Amino acid sequence: MGELNGRRADLHGCLTKMAVEPGLSGAPASYALRAGNGELDLNVRLGQRLTLEWTGAIACTHCGRPTRKSFAQGYCYPCFKTLAQCDTCIVKPELCHFFEGTCREPEWGERHCFQPHVIYLANSSGLKVGITRRTQVPTRWLDQGAIQALPILEVDTRQQAGFVEVLFKEQVADRTNWRAMLKGEVDRLDLRAERDRLLDQLASGLSNLRERFGEEAIRTLDAPPVELNYPVHEFPRKIVSHNFDKRRDVAGILMGIKGQYLLFDTGVINLRKFTGYEVMVS
Numbered sequence: 001m002g003e004l005n006g007r008r009a010d011l012h013g014c015l016t017k018m019a020v021e022p023g024l025s026g027a028p029a030s031y032a033l034r035a036g037n038g039e040l041d042l043n044v045r046l047g048q049r050l051t052l053e054w055t056g057a058i059a060c061t062h063c064g065r066p067t068r069k070s071f072a073q074g075y076c077y078p079c080f081k082t083l084a085q086c087d088t089c090i091v092k093p094e095l096c097h098f099f100e101g102t103c104r105e106p107e108w109g110e111r112h113c114f115q116p117h118v119i120y121l122a123n124s125s126g127l128k129v130g131i132t133r134r135t136q137v138p139t140r141w142l143d144q145g146a147i148q149a150l151p152i153l154e155v156d157t158r159q160q161a162g163f164v165e166v167l168f169k170e171q172v173a174d175r176t177n178w179r180a181m182l183k184g185e186v187d188r189l190d191l192r193a194e195r196d197r198l199l200d201q202l203a204s205g206l207s208n209l210r211e212r213f214g215e216e217a218i219r220t221l222d223a224p225p226v227e228l229n230y231p232v233h234e235f236p237r238k239i240v241s242h243n244f245d246k247r248r249d250v251a252g253i254l255m256g257i258k259g260q261y262l263l264f265d266t267g268v269i270n271l272r273k274f275t276g277y278e279v280m281v282s
């Protein structure tokens with residue numbers, strides 16, 4: 001462990017995404033801060049002072065090489081330009097070019113994109129649509145700070161999920177208003193009713209996709225809605241963002257954790273944005 005202003009750090013290393021587990025029967029999710037090979041349970045630190053200090057170093061989350069700047073939330077420039085997971089088609093799966101023979105890493109594509117994907121409705125700052133690999137449920141929803149989620153359709157590939165999402169985007173947002181999400185100003189929704197309304201409105205678009213990919217390609221799910229809770233003592237009234245690139249030390253009383261954000265009494269920080277940053281935590 002390193003030293004921070006003469007004190008031992010509780011955690012030292014390059015940041016990765018916080019580990020998050022849903023709480024059981026309405027309990028808040030449990031979070032662990034992860035840096036290097038270490039983990040720090042964060043729920044027990046609520047209400048206490050927490051300091052993260054960036055050492056000035058950044059290591060690529062994929063290859064570990066030092067990089068002066070982080071690309072696409074944690075990669076060095078060469079990885080950003082060559083990894084399939086950094087390609088445009090990950091953000092816009094409908095642009096998948098695997099069948100043109102131009103996938104950056106066909107084996108990675110087979111493992112990640114040719115897997116069952118779920119199209120879901122979530123309520124993070126209002127109704128949104130999203131897609132994720134089936135195995136990423138419910139982590140994906142917790143990472144987005146959703147308070148409710150409902151899987152609605154399942155498909156066999158990421159590209160098909162992309163086409164379905166494009167269709168839904170005609171009617172519903174695919175982005176989260178992170179300020180509203182962090183302020184906790186989110187009204188509850190009846191996701192089952194929203195699903196029924198959208199499936200009805202988009203029926204002809206969905207039947208076009210079924211004609212194209214096969215009748216069984218887009219399957220309706222009948223899963224129950226999921227409720228998600230977060231360990232938050234108090235939501236910020238006004239959102240001020242911390243940023244290691246502007247100030248190396250981020251400190252304050254930890255008031256809550258939601259999505260991949262830490263909520264301090266001094267401001268909020270999106271840890272996802274600083275993946276690969278080497279920090280000392282105390």
Ligand SMILES: [Zn+2]
Pocket residue numbers: 060061062063064065075076077078079080
């Ligand atoms: Zn790299």
